[in-house]
Amino acid sequence: MSVHPPPASPGDPPPASPVTVLIADDEELTRTGLRTLLSARPYLDVVGEAADGTEVLPLVTRLRPDVVLMDVRMPGMDGIEATRRLRAALDDPPKVVVITTFESDDHVYDALRAGADGFVLKRAPADRIARAVHLVATGDSLLFPDAVRRLVTARPSPPGPLPPxxxxxxxTETLRLMAKGLSNPAIADRLTVSLETVKTHVSNVLMKLGARNRTQAVIVAYESGLVVPGNDT
Structure with a gap:
C-alpha cells in the first residue's frame, strides 16, 4: 500500500528556514509514518532517524537537529535516559518532544523532569504533531499546558511546606502566565511591557529555578504550590 503525504495545512507557519528534526522510535513503521507526515510540511525537514536511545546522541552530534521527536519507551535506552544524556553532554542540545501512546504515563512526567520540552500523543492528528514540533522549536510558549498540569497534579504532593x-x-507573574501556555508576545501584552523585558523575565525565572526550559519551570511552579490548579486559567 502506498503512503501519500498529507497536503500542507492552510494554517501552517509561513515559509522560513525549515526546522530540522531527528525522529527516535524503535518501530520502523512509526518512523516511516512520522517522516512522511513531517516531511509534507515545508517548514519541517527530517534529517535522520534513530531506532534506539543509544543512537540519539551520536546522531544529534553529527546532524545537529533543532528538535528530536523522541519515543518515550524504547528498548536498550528509553527516551528519558536519552534526553538526560543530551542535556548532560551538549552545551546547546536540541529541543525534545516526547511522543507517547498514553498521556498519563509516568514515563512522560519523568521525561519532562529530565528536560524534554513537551510531549504529543502518537494518535494525535498529523497537523497537531507537526505544529507541536514547530512550536517547541520557537521556544517561547509551553506545549499543551493543560496536559502538563494534569501530569504534575496527578503526582503525590510533597510532605510539609515548601520554601517560597x-x-x-x-x-512570579511571568511564571504564572507561562503556566497558562502564553507565548512571550502574549505575556508582553498582558503585562504591558516590551517583548525584550519578557524575555529577560523568562530567562531569570529559568536561571533562578534551575530549569532547563519553560516546561521544567512550570512543573516547579505547580510542585511548589505557586500555581494552583483551578486558579491558573
Missing part, C-alpha cells in the same frame, strides 16, 4: 520560590513579583 526566589522570584521577584514580576517574575
Amino acid at each position: 520560590l526566589p522570584l521577584t513579583g514580576r517574575e
Whole structure:
C-alpha cells in the first residue's frame, strides 16, 4: 500500500528556514509514518532517524537537529535516559518532544523532569504533531499546558511546606502566565511591557529555578504550590 503525504495545512507557519528534526522510535513503521507526515510540511525537514536511545546522541552530534521527536519507551535506552544524556553532554542540545501512546504515563512526567520540552500523543492528528514540533522549536510558549498540569497534579504532593520560590513579583507573574501556555508576545501584552523585558523575565525565572526550559519551570511552579490548579486559567 502506498503512503501519500498529507497536503500542507492552510494554517501552517509561513515559509522560513525549515526546522530540522531527528525522529527516535524503535518501530520502523512509526518512523516511516512520522517522516512522511513531517516531511509534507515545508517548514519541517527530517534529517535522520534513530531506532534506539543509544543512537540519539551520536546522531544529534553529527546532524545537529533543532528538535528530536523522541519515543518515550524504547528498548536498550528509553527516551528519558536519552534526553538526560543530551542535556548532560551538549552545551546547546536540541529541543525534545516526547511522543507517547498514553498521556498519563509516568514515563512522560519523568521525561519532562529530565528536560524534554513537551510531549504529543502518537494518535494525535498529523497537523497537531507537526505544529507541536514547530512550536517547541520557537521556544517561547509551553506545549499543551493543560496536559502538563494534569501530569504534575496527578503526582503525590510533597510532605510539609515548601520554601517560597526566589522570584521577584514580576517574575512570579511571568511564571504564572507561562503556566497558562502564553507565548512571550502574549505575556508582553498582558503585562504591558516590551517583548525584550519578557524575555529577560523568562530567562531569570529559568536561571533562578534551575530549569532547563519553560516546561521544567512550570512543573516547579505547580510542585511548589505557586500555581494552583483551578486558579491558573
